[in-house]
Amino acid sequence: MNKGLILVTGGTGYIGSHTVVELQQAGYEVVIVDNLSNSNVDVLDGIERISGIRPHFVEADCTDMTAMKKLFDTYKGIAGIINFAASKAVGESIERPVLYYRNNLNTLMNLLDLMAEYDVKGIVFSSSCTVYGEPDENPVTESAPIKKATSPYGNTKQICEEIIHDVIHSGAPYKSVILRYFNPVGAHPSAEIGELPNGVPQNLIPYLTQTAIGIRKELSVFGDDYDTPDGSCIRDFINVVDLAKAHVIAVERMLQNKSEANVETFNLGTGVGLSVKELIAAFERATGVKVPHKIVGRRAGDIEKVWAEPAYANNVLGWKAESTIEDTMRSAWAWQCRLRERGVM
Ligand code: UD1
Secondary structure, eight states: OOOOEEEEETTTSHHHHHHHHHHHHTTOEEEEEEOOSSSOTTHHHHHHHHHSOOOEEEEOOTTOHHHHHHHHHHSTTEEEEEEOOOOOOHHHHHHOHHHHHHHHHHHHHHHHHHHHHHTOOEEEEEEEGGGGOSOSSSSBOTTSOOOOOSSHHHHHHHHHHHHHHHHHHTTOSSEEEEEEEOEEEOOOTTSSSOOOOSSSOOSHHHHHHHHHTTSSSOEEEEOSOSSSTTSSOEEOEEEHHHHHHHHHHHHHHHHTTOOSSSEEEEEESOSOOEEHHHHHHHHHHHHOOOOOEEEEOOOTTOOSBOOBOOHHIIIIIOOOOOOOHHHHHHHHHHHHHHHHHTTOO
């Protein structure tokens, strides 16, 4: 069964690779384009070990229009695109804003031009709960106000969402689903693919698992004086495989014209807020492994608390986050242990 050819930009990255597997298992053929700026080509082996199918792979930068045209001429009949390719480190974006605007905006604009030229039916865009800033109320619905972005990274997500709306309202002949992710964590249950950041991790879970295995001495908890029950920040930690599955549903929705609206936006979260301290406790409970940690000062730019109202995605997409936090923590730990077995780190 081949349900159609899907282009996954950034498909060797963390969320991208998990989504490629789910697409393949649902019967789609996948071509990945990735410049490998923050991922490794070995991810293709991991994907193939899980699904039994090696995705097509083009090493190219999505901002390179000549390379992208060549890709579309080679892989004829691309039905849909999922656009993961983007720079995503908040701190780096503050230091190198032009890099972020150029990469994230030009990638999207190139894809939108190519879609019209090559008759692609729809694009799924990776957005983030960062567009809500510090929300006035939790859980956050899709109609919550968009706050001024606190980083160039966050601003690129807001601007990209606006570009998609403007282009589609101008009459572009395709559909779009914008997915606002909360905090994706965990790894594929096979431990064949997972999150592998370059250098010292900025995000909580990779830092936590690297501490648990002894690569880092101690996890710093950034602040315990927030206005939350235990004083640490609260997030909505969503299992990466659950998240990946939502993309397959979104693709199906676009390709089968299931919605009347040409652009739709969904929150992807569990609906449950967990504090940083609660997450550490959940990891320790699920794995039996202790995580040395200490409380330090707040990290500049952090949001105090944010979690999703996922009812719209639950009811309209027919998607729901299903994994327990314990299973998700065990998957993150199994992946870290696999990296150790392989001598990666
Ligand atoms: C941030 C971005 C989000 C982006 C994501 C991916 C904002 C507001 N959020 O999410 O849009 O998609 O990164 O890069 O721009 N923490 C520690 N110790 C650590 C690391 C983190 O205590 O060593 C805490 C943080 O203070 C935070 C929580 O853990 O409260 C989650 O942090 P992190 O994993 O970095 O994600 P966000 O900042 O929520």
